[in-house]
Amino acid sequence: MIPFDLAEPTSLAAAVKLLDPDDATIRPIAGGTALMLMMKAGVFRPEKLISLRKIESKYSGVSVGADGLRIGAMTTLSALERSADVRKNAPVITRTLLTLSNIRVRNVATVGGALAHGDPHMDLPPVLMALGATLTVIGPKGERKLAVEDLFAGYYETVLEKNELIAEVHVPAQGTKKASYFKVTTGSADDWPALGVAAVIEGDGKAIKSARIVASAATDKATRLKSAEAVLNGKTVDDKLLREAGEAALQDCEFIADVRGSVPYKRELMKVYVRRAIREALGGGTH
Amino acid sequence: MVTTLNPGSAKVGSQVGRSVPRLEGRDKVTGRAEYTHTMQVPGMVHAKLFRSTVAHGKIKSIDTSAAKKLPGVLHVVTVDDVMKVLASPYYGPAFHDQPILAHEKVRFVGEPVAAVIATDPHIADQAVQLITAEYEELPAVYDEVDALTSKVYVHDVLKPAGTFADLKHLKNAKDTNLALDYRLRRGDFDKVYAAAEHKFEHEFKTQKVLHLSFEPFACIADYKDTHVTLYDSSQGPSFVRTEIARLLGWPENKVRIKVPYLGSGYGSKLYIKLEALALALSMIARKPVKVAYTFEEMFYQITRHPSTFRIKSGVDKDGRIVARKCEVYWNGGAYADIGPRVTQKSGLTAAGPYDIDNVWIDSYALYTNVTPAGALRGFGVPQLVWAYEGHTDMMARALKMDPVEFRRKNIAREGRPHATGQMLKDSPVEPVMDKVLERMNWSQPFDKGSGTVKRGRGFAIANKAVISPTTSVAIVNVSADGSATLYCGTVDMGQGSDTAMAQMVGEVLNIPAESVRVTPRDTDVTPYDMGTLGSRSLFHMGHAVKRAAEDARDKLKALAKEVGEPEGSNIPIAELFQKRYGMQAGNVIGSGIYKPDYTPPAPGTGQSPNVTPFWMVAGAGAEVEVDTETGHVKITKLINVVDCGKAINPKSVETQISGAALMHLGFTMFEKMHIDGGQVTNASLADYKIPGFHDVPTVMENIYVEHDQSNGPFGAKGVGEVATFCVGPAIANAIDDAVGVRLMEMPLNAEAVYRALRIKQGKPLEDE
Secondary structure, eight states, rough: OOEEEOOOOHHHHHHHHHHOTTTEEEEEEEEOOHHHHHHHHOOOOOEEEOOOOSSGGGGGSEEEEEEEEEETOOBBBHHHHHOHHHHHHHHHHHHHHHSSSSSHHHHOHHHHHHHHHHTTTTTHHHHHHHOOOOEEEEEEEEEEEGGGGTTETTTTTSSSSSSSSEEEEEEEEETEEEEEEEEEESSSSTTTTTTEEEEEEEEEEEEEEEEEEEESBBBOOOEEHHHHHHHHHBBBOOOHHHHHHHHHHGGGGBBBBBBOOHHHHHHHHHHHHHHHHHHHHHHHHHH | OOBSOGGGOOOOOOHHHHHHHOHHHHHHHTTOOOOOOGGGOOOOOOEEEEEOOSSSSSEEEEEOOHHHHHHHHHEOOOHHHHHHSSOOOOOOOBOOOEEESSOEEESSSEEEEEEEEESHHHHHHHHHHTEEEEEEEOOOOOHHHHHHHHHOOOBBOOOOOOSOOOGGTTTOBBSOEEEHHHEESSSSSHHHHHHHHHEEEEEEEEEOOOOOOOOOOOOEEEEEESSEEEEEESSSSSHHHHHHHHHHTTTTGGGGEOOOOOSSSTTSSSOOHHHHHHHHHHHTTTEEEEEEEEEEEEEOOOOOOEEEEEEEEEEEETTTEEEEEEEEEEOOOOOOOOOIIOOOIGGGGTOOOOOEEEEEEEEEEOOOSSOBBBBSSTTTTHHHHHHHHHHHHHHHHHHOOOOOHHHHHHHHHSBBOOOOBBBBOOOOOHHHHHHHHTTTTTTTOOEETTTTTTEEHHHHHHEEOOOOOOEEEEEEETTTTEEEEEEEOOOSSOOHHHHHHHHHHHHHSSSOOOGOOEEOEEEEEEEOOOSSSTTTTHHHHHHHHHHHHHHHHHHHHHHHHHHTTTTOOOOOOOOOHHHHHHHOOOEEEEEEEOOOOOOOOTTOOOOOOOOOSSSEEEEEEEEEEETTTTEEEEEEEEEEEEOOOSSHHHHHHHHHHHHHHHHHHHHHHOOOEEEETTTTTTSSSSOOOOOOOSSSOSSSEEEOOOOOOOOOOGGGGSSGGGSSSSHHHHHHHHHHHHOOOOOOOOOOOHHHHHHHHHHHHHHOOOOO
């Protein structure tokens, strides 16, 4: 690694000002767990890093209101994991974090970084997408709202401008919805997932009113499985319906082959785990 | 503490058999232990390597001009610069085939082509990125079976080092990739196989995996005109000294190798790795130069051998194996390293722990255009056991015989000849198997699972001959205050050898092991040892240490007599020195040397009455749950049993077993270097995963039996590798038991199992 400048602005607005939409060698750094790997591998050589660690403390923490959870973008994953508000209002997030990477990464990695990196292997984005979460994004022209679902443009690509920063994540109140997430690994237990499937279901017993199902890792980006949802919505779940949903899910996905599995194998995993995620959501705990 | 000559009632208690906590444990857990990778030497500069991007090619040009201009860069070095200081820049333990930097040709992706020496490692790294090279690409050979007949030759001429008699015939050999063709012939395989009632033939494969020591490769060379010092993360400082002296044309006493603790080695840090390069760079820079790898670079130094094993057995109508043929192809990569010894020393056990009268073994070391392969915790034996114990279960299944009874009928027992002709002694294969079966509750009914989760169980047995003949030397120094210091070249790389050796000294001298100082390895003071490898140290160095301690004890007794002490006196040792020298002065030096008897195998047949001083014996049993919808395998139980002779340090034996078994659980289940066109596509810990705590089986037992090793020090033998042998085939046999599919190639990852299930269903999954 070669020397670079490090700026530590004390406000989010100041951080935005330091970014340059036309200069890829200037980048923001939050927890740095992904960026440091890229720098060590020589894939990314910064001229200047804008650290977000000293921005306003309101961006690090979780609060709860009638409309749901507000999670500051600089909240660490371990703070999220330990948050009683999260456990009460969206326990699927708490469960997901327990198998997300490892404790050393969770202690420094941030919620905003996990989203802005655009890495399809992350566990949190599909869960937040399935929960219908939205983002507050700050740029030079001010603030805008963006659904997490609309964040990802492709493999390691987001719709964010280079001088936009995620300020906050809003997870709407889940009411009686039930949720599940499966991290499926094919190597060691703490490997990146070969597939992630999140399901959030509004229903009554086995009757599904509406389902939001999201796949990641096996796909080029976290992807909402709308065809599978269409199969399920308004129906009562049985084995046949679950199989149809699993098959339908394949239509929504751009699969990628890597050391964790071939495309045909990941398609099989998808069929199985869409079924299992729905069953788990229906049979398991709420949210 | 007062140490006395004949403590009698003051005896501190037996040191052998105690679970003495690691002598260096406190230093390690408090971050005080010294490692080469983090070591600083005054005036030290840093080197980083520019590596080949092609698998096989002629070097047309190397452009170092931009790198040289970077501030902080001292030298940019190619082989031409190396040859100005070392005219013949080739090294290696079996062949002098590996150049310090690529010479005229490159032979694998990742081979070092140029080195940058700079004041700072990051500057060196940046300068490396500014180097460019042009190659004329040549066709490459990657597969070990192809390599035998390929017209693509990795080396133009073979250059055996001269160390090993069985390689001499390969001197100046051309148009071949064969770095050793080992043969064993016993009885008449062809005739007996042809007449056998049942015939079986299978082919098993293993993948390319690597050691991944926690401390990556590191060496600091400090060259002076009159002597050279290397600070080295090495498992074999004596060999390094010999090889560096050879390269320099110097006597060994001008070469000093200092080895602090190692952050593990597993065979990767044997023989010579970065040392010749560090030496050359220090000669050029005329400063101490450090070469220290990143984890990503480890994928381009040394790996385990991938292998193809074709095994044939003839079985008679009673279920006796009467003939066996083994053809083993070892994928040695671009440079031979110690591959030819793996080929031979493991090759001789390829037929397994069975009593077979007619055995034919061909074992081939082959050059290919990938990262070199060498020793990895088991020296080839895990690849062999993977094949022969899968083969054994497949035969039992086909013969509708119980796998236990089939093995019992065929195990080679004490007093029977091994395939090499050596009579088996202290080889308790059946007792080890019985212990596995007992801990598995094998005789009890077994729940085979239901629905989409099927359960199965399996086991495997194996033996290995310790590499021979090898030599160890030790010195025990008793100071005038009665304290004892041990000088031995065995490198403690985490296995606990310092503690075990101190226990042996303590046992002989009747002092607590904790009071024995074991000096850090330094060839200026530490005597010769062949290397910390192949589970040899506790046996060979153990003997040398025991003899050195006994020699010191005898000399102390002679000293007592000399100063007029009566026979059986329990005079404190400090007083003894006081009496003799008039003050706290003097030393008693005991020395010990050990080399076992050995008869070289007869050329062509591999027969020898004495090919090894001891056998390692292992067994493992596994219970698994297979998810038939995804192919995921959960290991619910793993039983590891080894024979350790006598446990010098029971806790260390247990941790050696668990460490070895878990390491091989990773190799068995998921570890694999993915190679595409010679390029490693997962050369990082992000994409090459090793087992973590969540991969430890639900139930795991690490058990040793103590069958006294009659020629061992205190009845002991080495256990560093033995628990690696059976993990793979035990799990594969369990998967077969659960779902009726047989995997012939490691790793047994979920996709491999799922694909096998689909083939069994007659609905194979498409490839891509």
